[in-house]
Amino acid sequence: MSKALVSTQPYRGTRDFYPQDFIKRQYIFDTWTKTLTSLGYQQYDTPVLENAEMYILKSGEELGGKQLYSFYDKSERHIALRPEMTPSLARIVAAKFGELNFPLKWFSIPNCFRYERPQKGRLREFWQLNVDIIGLPAGGVDLEFLYMTTKLFEDFGASPSQFEIKFNHRQVLDKWITNNLLTNHKSIIYNLLDSWHKTDLDYKERALQEIGLNSKQIKKILSIKDDTEYQNIAIEFDELKLIFENTSVAMPNVNISFDPTIVRGLNYYTGLVFEAFDTNTNNPRALFGGGRYDDLLDIFGKKAPAIGMGWGDVTMQNFLDNWNLWPQNLERYTEKVGIMPFANSDLIRIYKEILPKLQKEKIPFEIDYDYGRSENKRYESLKKRGCTQIIKIK
Amino acid sequence: MSKALVSTQPYRGTRDFYPQDFIKRQYIFDTWTKTLTSLGYQQYDTPVLENAEMYILKSGEELGGKQLYSFYDKSERHIALRPEMTPSLARIVAAKFGELNFPLKWFSIPNCFRYERPQKGRLREFWQLNVDIIGLPAGGVDLEFLYMTTKLFEDFGASPSQFEIKFNHRQVLDKWITNNLLTNHKSIIYNLLDSWHKTDLDYKERALQEIGLNSKQIKKILSIKDDTEYQNIAIEFDELKLIFENTSVAMPNVNISFDPTIVRGLNYYTGLVFEAFDTNTNNPRALFGGGRYDDLLDIFGKKAPAIGMGWGDVTMQNFLDNWNLWPQNLERYTEKVGIMPFANSDLIRIYKEILPKLQKEKIPFEIDYDYGRSENKRYESLKKRGCTQIIKIK
Numbered sequence: 123m124s125k126a127l128v129s130t131q132p133y134r135g136t137r138d139f140y141p142q143d144f145i146k147r148q149y150i151f152d153t154w155t156k157t158l159t160s161l162g163y164q165q166y167d168t169p170v171l172e173n174a175e176m177y178i179l180k181s182g183e184e185l186g187g188k189q190l191y192s193f194y195d196k197s198e199r200h201i202a203l204r205p206e207m208t209p210s211l212a213r214i215v216a217a218k219f220g221e222l223n224f225p226l227k228w229f230s231i232p233n234c235f236r237y238e239r240p241q242k243g244r245l246r247e248f249w250q251l252n253v254d255i256i257g258l259p260a261g262g263v264d265l266e267f268l269y270m271t272t273k274l275f276e277d278f279g280a281s282p283s284q285f286e287i288k289f290n291h292r293q294v295l296d297k298w299i300t301n302n303l304l305t306n307h308k309s310i311i312y313n314l315l316d317s318w319h320k321t322d323l324d325y326k327e328r329a330l331q332e333i334g335l336n337s338k339q340i341k342k343i344l345s346i347k348d349d350t351e352y353q354n355i356a357i358e359f360d361e362l363k364l365i366f367e368n369t370s371v372a373m374p375n376v377n378i379s380f381d382p383t384i385v386r387g388l389n390y391y392t393g394l395v396f397e398a399f400d401t402n403t404n405n406p407r408a409l410f411g412g413g414r415y416d417d418l419l420d421i422f423g424k425k426a427p428a429i430g431m432g433w434g435d436v437t438m439q440n441f442l443d444n445w446n447l448w449p450q451n452l453e454r455y456t457e458k459v460g461i462m463p464f465a466n467s468d469l470i471r472i473y474k475e476i477l478p479k480l481q482k483e484k485i486p487f488e489i490d491y492d493y494g495r496s497e498n499k500r501y502e503s504l505k506k507r508g509c510t511q512i513i514k515i516k
Numbered sequence: 517m518s519k520a521l522v523s524t525q526p527y528r529g530t531r532d533f534y535p536q537d538f539i540k541r542q543y544i545f546d547t548w549t550k551t552l553t554s555l556g557y558q559q560y561d562t563p564v565l566e567n568a569e570m571y572i573l574k575s576g577e578e579l580g581g582k583q584l585y586s587f588y589d590k591s592e593r594h595i596a597l598r599p600e601m602t603p604s605l606a607r608i609v610a611a612k613f614g615e616l617n618f619p620l621k622w623f624s625i626p627n628c629f630r631y632e633r634p635q636k637g638r639l640r641e642f643w644q645l646n647v648d649i650i651g652l653p654a655g656g657v658d659l660e661f662l663y664m665t666t667k668l669f670e671d672f673g674a675s676p677s678q679f680e681i682k683f684n685h686r687q688v689l690d691k692w693i694t695n696n697l698l699t700n701h702k703s704i705i706y707n708l709l710d711s712w713h714k715t716d717l718d719y720k721e722r723a724l725q726e727i728g729l730n731s732k733q734i735k736k737i738l739s740i741k742d743d744t745e746y747q748n749i750a751i752e753f754d755e756l757k758l759i760f761e762n763t764s765v766a767m768p769n770v771n772i773s774f775d776p777t778i779v780r781g782l783n784y785y786t787g788l789v790f791e792a793f794d795t796n797t798n799n800p801r802a803l804f805g806g807g808r809y810d811d812l813l814d815i816f817g818k819k820a821p822a823i824g825m826g827w828g829d830v831t832m833q834n835f836l837d838n839w840n841l842w843p844q845n846l847e848r849y850t851e852k853v854g855i856m857p858f859a860n861s862d863l864i865r866i867y868k869e870i871l872p873k874l875q876k877e878k879i880p881f882e883i884d885y886d887y888g889r890s891e892n893k894r895y896e897s898l899k900k901r902g903c904t905q906i907i908k909i910k
Contacts, residue, residue: 126817128570130611133595136563138608141622144559162852162880162902165538169530169641170564170597170627171585176522191565193587196631201527203564203597214532217524223900227882228535233564237590247563262863262885269867273875364860372867423520458556466758469656473663473766481667486556488621491656506617508556 135238135246145452147249150438151231154251157277161270163227163253168210170233174202176209180421182389189236203235207252208390208418208430215256216422224257224426243407243436251410251438254430260361260393260414265368267429271398271410272373274433279447285409288381289365289396292413294356295385301351302342307333311343318383319406346382356380361393377401390415394429402444409437460509461489462500468515476513529632529640539846541643544832545625548645551671555664557621557647562604564627568596570603574815576783583630597629601646602784602812602824609650610816618651618820637801637830645804645832648824654755654808658788659762661823665792665804666767668827678839679803682775683759683790686807688750689779695745696736701727705737712777713800740776750774755787771795784809788823796838803831854903855883856894862909870907 132138139147155165177186185205192202204210207230215222230252238244253270255263268287275285295315299308310333314326323344330340346352356362362380369378386395393414400409412431419426442448459480461472472489480487488507490500497514504512526532533541549559571580579599586596598604601624609616624646632638647664649657662681669679689709693702704727708720717738724734740746750756756774763772780789787808794803806825813820836842853874855866866883874881882901884894891908898906 126610127573127815128567128607130607130816132563132607133565133567133593136565138563138611139561140608140612141558141560144561147561148559156878160875160878160880162882164535165542166535167533167538167541169526169532171527171530171629171641173522173527179521188590191589195585196582199527213522213524213526214534216520217532218534225901235565247565258885262857262860262883265863266883269871364863368863368867371864421521422524463656466656469659469758469762470765473762477663481554484550484554486554488556489656489660491652507619 133246135240137245137247146439146448147435149449149452150435150442151249153277154229154231154274154433157273158229158253158270161227161273163229163270166211166214166228166230167232168204168207168214168230170203170235171201172204172210172213174200176213176421177202177205180209180212181205182387185236189238191235191237204232205234205236207232207234207250207432208254208415209421211252211254211256211430212418212422215426216419216424219419219424219426225263226254226256228256229253243405243434243440245436249435251433251435252430253412253432254428256418256428257426258429259416259427260429262364264361264394264414264429265365265372267412267431268365268369268378268396269372271396271412271431272376272378275398278442280441280445282375282377284401284445285398285441286377286379286401287396287398288379288384289394290380290382290384291356291359291362291394292385292391293393294352294359294362295382297355298346298349298352298382301355302339304335304339304343307335312385312387314343315346315383315385316387349382352382353380365394386411386413390418392416396431400441400444405437405440405444407437409433409441457485457510458508459485459487460501460504460507460512461487461515462497462504462512463489463491463515464493471515476515527640529634531639531641540833540842541829543843543846544829544836545643547671548623548625548668548827551667552623552647552664555621555667557623557664560605560608560622560624561626562598562601562608562624564597564629565595566598566604566607568594570607570815571596571599574603574606575599576781579630583632585629585631598626599628599630601626601628601644601826602648602809603815605646605648605650605824606812606816609820610813610818613813613818613820619657620648620650622650623647637799637828637834639830643829645827645829646824647806647826648822650812650822651820652823653810653821654787654823656758658755658808658823659759659766661806661825662759662763662772662790663766665790665806665825666770666772669792672836673841674835674839676769676771678795679792679835680771680773680795681790681792682773682778683788684774684776684778685750685753685756685788686779686785687787688746688753688756689776691749692740692743692746692776695749696733698729698733698737701729706779706781708737709740709777709779710781743776746776747774759788780805780807784811786810790825794835794838799831799834799838801831803827803835851879851904852902853879853881854895854898854901854906855881855909856891856898856906857883857885857909858887865909870909 174192190202195201233249384397391413395413397408397411410433414429416427418428490504568586584596627643778791785807789807791802791805804827808823810821812822884898
């Protein structure tokens with residue numbers, strides 16, 4: 123036995139999926155796929171490698187900058203590992219813009235790559251469910267999209283008490299900022315809202331004092347969640363009114379609420395934005411997030427309204443762990459037959475009689491070839507390999 | 517409409533999978549998964565990113581060198597996109613060597629990356645079915661493994677006339693080379709056999725003259741396929757004898773033959789090697805290949821006998837195309853209901869009455885929100901979206 127030349131550990135921030143881990147990941151992917159297929163969505167995929175410029179131009183400072191895995195290939199093309207799916211989706215929709223039959227209801231479960239410090243819920247390689255409807259402007263479809271997100275919970279057996287959905291609207295926020303003469307401080311306000319639940323009142327107050335706001339302005343911002351002016355602007359938007367009026371019918375019992383602190387960073391979004399949270403407070407990170415981005419295709423010179431969302435496999439696993447929602451038996455088969463020949467000459471019978479019968483019923487099997495060992499040991503070995511029935515060939 | 521800033525083409529040698537393409541790829545993956553599960557194999561996965569040294573040490577000149585996508589991450593770790601799955605498999609098996617319950621019957625369907633000139637059957641990103649049995653020495657299990665490969669054809673509806681499997685044995689070849697005093701020319705002979713069907717007699721003869729062989733030696737090598745000495749060495753190997761004696765029972769009707777020209781490059785293999793071919797000559801590249809590699813885990817300081825194979829999604833697609841083996845209807849659903857409301861106030865009825873019914877039966881739906889258009893146009897639009905039945909909400 124020689125000395126190890128290379129470490130057996132996976133690259134930092136990535137995971138190995140042994141069969142017992144793979145089966146859990148696959149359960150999530152299969153459930154997502156089943157739910158979305160039953161709602162009329164179609165699956166697509168794109169390459170892991172993309173032109174790096176696409177992210178540098180479109181994905182913002184973090185994803186398109188310090189978190190981007192990019193390098194030059196052997197013919198000096200600047201390429202990157204996708205940090206998110208949306209730019210690739212925009213690219214392939216733009217590429218066949220004239221041929222595609224809009225609206226598109228599409229989903230994908232890509233692995234994405236981000237260079238960051240690995241921590242709970244954040245890894246360097248993760249999978250992310252991406253769901254999008256492209257080609258329909260804001261209106262009834264936004265409600266349909268929120269309805270879809272609740273079905274994703276339902277099909278994992280989650281009860282409405284285990285999660286909540288919060289939504290906001292970029293144009294409402296922007297109008298409120300304008301009305302309150304805060305336009306010059308828009309990006310600070312966005313940042314503050316984005317980290318609303320991660321910072322305390324003191325921090326927020328100081329941040330607003332630092333940019334020179336007066337105490338009346340600061341009070342206004344700090345009470346944004348209960349601000350009647352904010353609510354009144356919201357109700358004037360037909361597309362939000364539609365959501366307010368229909369959620370209790372479309373999503374009965376689901377805890378869904380309008381929340382001015384939901385902004386989803388600085389990128390992309392042009393209308394509705396939303397996030398979902400685990401009501402178990404040991405899991406504070408958003409489970410998924412999304413919103414309307416009507417400028418999705420602009421860097422490709424096309425125009426189509428769109429709404430989309432992303433849900434990572436890591437937060438999904440955490441949610442299922444928290445509420446113990448994993449099915450009892452994740453194995454793909456329940457019975458497995460062990461076969462115990464005693465010499466190579468017994469193999470003929472196995473292939474002639476045993477396997478054709480098992481294969482007809484799609485019953486998996488294990489063959490023990492260790493003719494020299496005691497029957498007892500061979501029996502134990504087949505049992506350990508998962509065999510519930512053992513056939514001796516004698 | 518603005519000008520495109522970024523190309524909509526995928527990176528050279530990679531593919532976009534629109535829903536109609538995705539569904540074909542998924543059919544292949546699903547069929548592989550179903551077959552292997554029914555044979556008792558379990559699925560695993562590993563990260564796309566790995567320590568580059570692993571390939572440089574183990575994957576040989578091509579995969580570990582000029583074809584390797586490698587780069588340094590932001591903390592100067594030398595990482596690579598996996599060009600093949602085998603080193604990762606070896607790594608994760610070595611990592612839990614003491615805990616795993618051998619033998620392992622495992623499979624995976626990873627995407628792999630190779631920097632090469634894109635051509636028919638070869639791309640820079642491709643998926644590859646990898647199947648392995650780890651922990652059993654040569655013997656009955658090699659026959660079981662060949663049997664498994666024929667099941668992979670069967671479950672796609674392929675008939676035995678559409679493919680052939682050829683096998684050889686590294687130790688037979690090496691013994692024959694030694695017996696004929698050709699040990700100094702081993703790597704040339706391996707290369708010549710590896711490209712046997714891509715080169716003509718003249719080329720082979722010249723290559724052998726160039727290294728100074730005499731005409732008797734050259735004649736011996738050129739007639740290796742029919743050489744009785746070669747066949748006699750083979751029969752002396754118990755593990756080959758077992759295969760010779762059982763193939764007609766284990767794989768009735770399958771065209772499987774012993775062929776001294778099958779060598780599988782220079783890497784890895786220590787015993788049985790095999791390849792499968794499309795009998796349709798417009799598809800000359802091997803469909804899959806594999807063999808026994810008992811030194812699989814050596815760079816990780818462990819020892820376990822193993823046999824494995826790999827089958828690319830591109831050659832699989834070519835095979836299904838060639839013989840028209842795609843199922844008639846690849847869609848995941850056959851019926852889809854179109855819903856036509858006439859005002860936002862109709863949405864309540866959709867969510868209250870229509871969708872709960874459809875969702876109960878998992879029948880997918882499309883809703884048309886274009887209240888302003890003529891009924892005829894809306895009807896056509898829903899039909900184009902795949903709806904076979906249309907419900908008007910009035």
